[in-house]
Amino acid sequence: MEVPKDPDDLARQCAETMYSRDPASQEMGIRLREIHVGRAVMEMKISAAMANGGGICHGGYIFSLADTAMAYASNSRNVSYVGVSASIEFLSAGRLGETLLAVATEEHRAGRTATYRVAVTDSNNEPIAQFLGRTYRVRGNVLEGPA
Secondary structure, eight states, X not given: OOOOSSHHHHHHHHHHHHHHTOHHHHHHTOEEEEEXXXXXXXXXXXXXXXXXXXXXXXXXXXXXXXXXXXXXXXTTTSOOEEEEEEEEEEOSOOOTTOEEEEEEEEEEEETTEEEEEEEEEOTTSOEEEEEEEEEEEOSSOSSXXXX
């Protein structure tokens, strides 16, 4: 497999490869909307199966959406990273039928770690959650071949 030279093409190919190996995100209906080096935008429509006892989106699904966006952003350079810590603050309820958007942005990258901020909003661009996570460089690459 030839590794693209253009950074955005590389990020896109990494994302496509990751998604093909990601049954959890596929099952939750998480979709990639946009990818660039160090930045990913993912979306997820809240289905009835995602409701908690209060009739709103279970926080675990919102966390998973944000965590997935971080994963795609952190692996966008064809260098393998895994999440090592994350926190989330829920700001508003995710309503059934809404499509949530998670925008992950790389805040800091040094040595073997990187930090990402993820903003989760609803269809009206109203804030739903804010997420802060840290990733750690592990062996390997997303794509086969040299990094």
